[in-house]
Amino acid sequence: MESLVEIGSAAGFEPLLFHHMLQALDCLAFHGLIHRDVKPENILYVTGSDGQYLFQLGDFGLCNRKVVAESAVGTLLYMAPEIFYETEQTHKVDVWSLFVTMLWTLDTGFRQICGSFNGVGEIHQAISLAASQLPTVARIKEMAIVDAENRASAAQMLLKHFNGKGLSTPQNQVPALRTTPAGPATPVSRTGQPKGPQNHASPPTAAGQYGVGQALQDPSQRLALDPMTDVRLGQAFSPPFAENPQIPGNAPFGNADLRPRKSRERAHFS
Incomplete structure (x- = not known):
């Protein structure tokens, strides 16, 4: 998927990408699985006969069951805060x-500065900002939302933006969406003490040179296009998933190549 963004060949595909990935994540969550390495590089796509893009989540090399997922693995930029704090x-x-x-997909400025962050604290600060x-x-x-308990689920976002279309989780099992703002709260470890990086300094100076920093300081520098406003409830789309016997109950999960790729840019911590 990252090739579409980098060459700018498919402007306007973002709502479809978002919808397909929410369906994939909700399907995983419903079956008690966690992918743990969602990122542009692991989102594959094909073009259907109708010209529509079909996005599929691939590379399940780090996938694990919720009850045993404790190791800190993934790609640093995309890793959730709780992974660094010994929390569930x-x-x-x-x-x-x-x-x-x-x-990363929607904001050119973020793509330009994401390689300039100095540590996990700056990454999470910039994302929250x-x-x-x-x-x-x-x-x-x-x-x-930094606090995972208050963070939205994929099912909740499917209900909010797509009227529940593509849900794997029964709708009556999806709790109401909380409105807690995204903020720089510090997760607490299982021992009751904050763990991991504590450097919640201001985003790096480089942020001020591109879209993220300028958008915060000068409204005229904000992107004129907000692709997410183009999301249509009930938008027609081709089913993005095929049967995959590797998922319990033959859950619909995509006909993408699920073989693990070589680990690239992954951070592994003991």
């Missing part, structure tokens, strides 16, 4: 990663 990993880690993926102030991701900011 749930399907909400994938929701955070999808938010960062959409931020973008969630609270950038118009391009304002409608999905519930996905970037």
Whole structure:
């Protein structure tokens, strides 16, 4: 998927991408699975006979069951805060990663500065700042709440933006969406003490040179287009998933190549 963004060949595909990935994450969550490496590089796509893009989540090399997912693995930029704080990993880690993926997709400035962050604290600070102030991701900011308990689920976002179309979780089991703002709260470890990076300094100076920093300081520098406002409830689309026997109950999950790729840019911590 990242090739579409980098060459600028498919402007306007973002709502479809968002819808398909929410369906994938909700399907995983419903079956008690966590992908743990959601990022642009792991989103594949094909073009259907009708010209529509079909986005599929691939590379399940780090996928694990919720009850045993404890190791800190993934790609640093997209890893949820709780992974660094020895707190429980749930399907909400994938929701955070999808938010960062959409931020990377929608905001040129973020793409330009994301390699300049100095540590995890700056990464999470910039993401929280973008969630609270950038118009391009304002409608999905519930996905970037630092406290995983208050963070939106994929099912909740499917209900909010697509009227529940594509849900795997029964609608009557989806709790109401909380409105807690995305903020710089510090997760607490299982021992009751904050763990991991504590450097919640201001985003790096480089942020001021591009879209993220300028959008916060000068409204005239904000992206004129907010693709998420183009999301249509009940938007017609080709079913993005095929049967996959690797998922319990033959859950619909995509005919993408599920073989793990070589680990690239993954951070592994003991």
